[in-house]
Amino acid sequence: MSKVWILGHGQLGSMLKHAAMPLAVEAIPVDIDSEQLPELAADDLVTAERELWPDTPVTQALANHPNFLNLHVFGRLADRYTQKQLLDDLGLATSPWLLVDDTVSADDVYSKLGERALMKRRTGGYDGRGQYWLKQAEGTQIPDDWRNEAIVEKGIAFDEEMAIVGVRDREGKKFFYPLTLTLQLGGVLTASVAPLPRLKPLQAKAEEMLGKLLDGLDYVGVMAMECFRVGDELIVNELAPRVHNTAHWTQAGASVSQFESHMRAVAGVPLAQPQVKGLNVMINLLGTPRDERWWAISGAEPYWYGKEVREGRKVGHITFTHSGDKRLIQGLDELKLLLPERYGRVIDWVEDALAGG
Incomplete structure (x- = not known):
């Protein structure tokens, strides 16, 4: 029976474990804050139910295993800056965007992206969190604590x-x-x-x-x-x-x-x-x-x-x-x-x- 360790033990990990049973695959969701380290064998496999995780003894043990599939991908896509760079490199359509660094002003954003633009934290924001609208009509400025921590995208009038x-x-x-x-x-x-x-x-x-x-x-x-x-x-x-x-x-x-x-x-x-x-x-x-x-x-x-x-x-x-x-x-x-x-x-x-x- 193949053994697959799952970094994370939320509902997605539980659903993966359930789906693995008919395949005769043993799937083991792991609490990243556990005090007990997983006992990994050389031929075990590792996957994840999340793309971002803190540095803990458990996550270190899993990430250091040679059979952690897609390990190089998670950090790249968890950071919206490198995710956007990837989309641009592959020529895939995405909202026009800028990195919010020390040199970018709200006026720069309005000039390049239009009168409505959405700032997103580079990491950690999900389900509507970690977002902040810049609206020219309201004179919105970039808060200092968002600099070097976010990207900003053109507001898309989507259907x-x-x-x-x-x-x-x-x-x-x-x-x-x-x-x-x-x-x-x-x-x-x-x-x-x-x-x-x-x-x-x-x-x-x-x-x-x-x-x-x-x-x-x-x-x-x-x-x-x-x-x-x-x-x-x-x-x-x-x-x-x-x-x-x-x-x-x-x-x-x-x-x-x-x-x-x-x-x-x-x-x-x-x-x-x-x-x-x-x-x-x-x-x-x-x-x-x-x-x-x-x-x-x-x-x-x-x-x-x-x-x-x-x-x-x-x-x-x-x-x-x-x-x-x-x-x-x-x-x-x-x-x-x-x-x-x-x-x-x-x-x-x-x-x-x-x-x-």
């Missing part, structure tokens, strides 16, 4: 947000999941829908873009690419060298989930093109107390992470997979009555997305 997830093995074979339409509220993924027929014309372009990244990095495993759609063009917003929230729907809606695809690639189990079982909707549960009635909704597949419920925290998700829209919408309408009122607009967005194809 929609979407993501694609792909997997690559050691021999360079690649497979992709369908483009997934996403709803971000406050910078946090709240819902996703896939596949939508109207997104099919963009699928080949998205696969080409992500494939170029996977090959350029000699990457092994699953990677996610979040994009803005502007007309018929895709602009890369963020990259994640790991399994990703936007493809959680694959647990219920694909013959091979993103988690299984990642474990196959890492452990050397043959990849296969995932077959999509139907129309999929995933609702993120954010700071929402557990409700046993979710499990009684026909077609609903709740996944509870077992974490303490805190405001805005991802504590679970619910997926619907159906071949007919009518049954799917019935389930969503039932769920709407059992979620906090703020989810009304989320369910409405999903139903509008389904109606628009």
